Amino acid sequence: MTDPVPIRTRDREAILRSLRAGVVPSRGLQHVQVGRADEINALISDLDAIERGSSTIRFVIGEYGSGKTFFLHLVRSIALEKGLVTAHGDLTPDRRLHSTGGQARSLYAELMRNLATRTKPDGGALSSIVERFITGALKDAKEQDRPVEQAIGDKLEALSELVGGYDFAQVIAAYWRGHDTGNETLKSDAVRWLRAEFSTKTDAKNALGVRSIIDDANVYDHFKLMALFVRLAGYEGLMLCFDEMVNLYKLANTRARNTNYEQILRILNDTLQGSAVGLGFIMCGTPEFLSDPRRGLYSYQALETRLQENRFAGEGRIDLSGPVIRLASLTPEDLYVLLDKLRNVFASGDPEQHLVSDGALKAFMEHCSTRIGEAYFRTPRSTIREFVNLLSVIEQNSDTDWRELLGRVELKEDVDPSSGLPLDEDDDELASFQL
Numbered sequence: 003m004t005d006p007v008p009i010r011t012r013d014r015e016a017i018l019r020s021l022r023a024g025v026v027p028s029r030g031l032q033h034v035q036v037g038r039a040d041e042i043n044a045l046i047s048d049l050d051a052i053e054r055g056s057s058t059i060r061f062v063i064g065e066y067g068s069g070k071t072f073f074l075h076l077v078r079s080i081a082l083e084k085g086l087v088t089a090h091g092d093l094t095p096d097r098r099l100h101s102t103g104g105q106a107r108s109l110y111a112e113l114m115r116n117l118a119t120r121t122k123p124d125g126g127a128l129s130s131i132v133e134r135f136i137t138g139a140l141k142d143a144k145e146q147d148r149p150v151e152q153a154i155g156d157k158l159e160a161l162s163e164l165v166g167g168y169d170f171a172q173v174i175a176a177y178w179r180g181h182d183t184g185n186e187t188l189k190s191d192a193v194r195w196l197r198a199e200f201s202t203k204t205d206a207k208n209a210l211g212v213r214s215i216i217d218d219a220n221v222y223d224h225f226k227l228m229a230l231f232v233r234l235a236g237y238e239g240l241m242l243c244f245d246e247m248v249n250l251y252k253l254a255n256t257r258a259r260n261t262n263y264e265q266i267l268r269i270l271n272d273t274l275q276g277s278a279v280g281l282g283f284i285m286c287g288t289p290e291f292l293s294d295p296r297r298g299l300y301s302y303q304a305l306e307t308r309l310q311e312n313r314f315a316g317e318g319r320i321d322l323s324g325p326v327i328r329l330a331s332l333t334p335e336d337l338y339v340l341l342d343k344l345r346n347v348f349a350s351g352d353p354e355q356h357l358v359s360d361g362a363l364k365a366f367m368e369h370c371s372t373r374i375g376e377a378y379f380r381t382p383r384s385t386i387r388e389f390v391n392l393l394s395v396i397e398q399n400s401d402t403d404w405r406e407l408l409g410r411v412e413l414k415e416d417v418d419p420s421s422g423l424p425l426d427e428d429d430d431e432l433a434s435f436q437l
Contacts, residue, residue, distance in 0.1 A: 009033055009351040017347050021390045026071050028124065031079055033347055036339045038073065041329065044322040045077045048282055049084050052239035057278035059270055061247075061299075061309065062286045064329035070286040073329060074243050077284060081241045082120045086282075087131065087232045089113040090243035093250060099221070100265040101258070106218040107198050110225075113242060114197040129193055132177055135235035139178070154178055157234055164230065165223040169212040174231075176210045198224075222269060229281035239280030247287035251297050263302040270308055270325070292326065334371075338363060341389055348393050357396045362404045366392070369408055 013030030020027040027034070048058040064070045078088045090113070091097065097109035116125040135157070143153035154175060161167035173195045180188030191209040198216035200206040206215045216224050229240040253259040266285075272278050292309065293300045300306040311328075312321040332340070341363050349355035370385050396402055 037336045052282045057273040057281045059273040059283040068329045085238040088241045089117045092246040106221045110221045111198045169214045241282040244285045248291045251291040
């Protein structure tokens with residue numbers, strides 16, 4: 003029997019606050035992780051490939067409530083621990099992979115705001131990444147006894163081979179000049195350019211002397227530039243995580259939808275052919291987003307042929323070598339383990355402080371099964387929320403017996419008993435919590 007692992011107060015509070023608010027916890031995920039060992043190992047192999055300079059892409063497909071967002075957060079935390087830089091963003095009507103009205107630039111800006119490293123896991127790491135690059139260049143210049151500008155230019159020479167690389171290198175050089183002269187405005191303008199916050203080329207030229215900006219037409223090119231730059235700065239690579247890909251499926255305009263699918267095809271071809279360096283993509287969506295023949299990825303024939311899954315898999319056999327990973331529903335056994343972990347979070351990792359017994363977990367699950375049938379573990383957000391609420395009351399009212407409260411558990415508002423799907427299909431936050 004292993005010794006209990008204490009849970010830090012900060013992690014405990016973050017997990018419980020998130021669950022009460024109906025969102026996936028941003029920290030402490032290891033304390034509530036259950037199952038998904040094969041899928042996680044597959045993504046870890048992708049992270050190892052990115053470290054070696056390869057490129058990868060995965061489409062994580064699952065029903066509403068099957069655990070996509072939680073899976074995404076977990077992979078991000080593993081990537082950070084392995085020394086990669088990560089960025090995540092949700093696709094919305096105003097944020098897409100391709101557009102002509104600023105939506106693609108908006109997505110890029112969101113990703114750059116969420117850029118994270120191991121020391122800055124909550125985002126906002128762009129400036130520190132540039133500073134790390136500058137520090138490395140200063141060290142090289144000192145060791146080789148040459149001007150800093152020359153050292154920076156030599157390190158950035160690899161960028162000039164990529165589309166937009168020359169101006170990207172010029173912006174980094176401008177940041178160094180601002181750093182060297184104490185010109186905070188110049189440094190700020192350089193970061194603004196890297197975050198795609200310049201809307202006109204004229205403004206960028208006046209501020210930094212460059213002739214281009216990051217706009218809708220070159221977003222993917224700058225993904226590749228940023229991936230190479232973070233490696234030059236000393237990181238292992240860049241992992242980009244996109245959630246709510248179903249918003250592309252929901253686009254009513256066929257042309258807009260197809261141009262986004264063309265962009266996905268370009269990314270898919272580049273990553274599978276190794277044209278990008280140290281860059282990985284994870285795209286999360288529903289089965290309809292993938293396989294709907296009229297509006298899903300399969301409606302675009304070139305994508306359908308590349309994303310077709312192994313027909314020999316199924317019936318208990320898995321194949322996780324392809325780009326598509328399907329997340330299965332939570333099993334009753336996994337849900338029991340999850341409830342046990344939540345009970346342990348309340349106790350800060352001390353089994354002596356558990357608020358309820360094992361019998362209470364079983365009784366709670368039986369109650370849920372009686373109320374809504376098997377949907378309680380296929381889309382368990384209501385189950386999780388009510389269990390957290392139950393423990394919260396017991397924690398604050400020590401003389402309360404859980405048996406008295408069990409009949410008050412409400413599970414009616416999140417699940418349609420006939421289909422087992424969440425009533426509000428657009429709200430995938432807490433539904434995505436289960437792993």
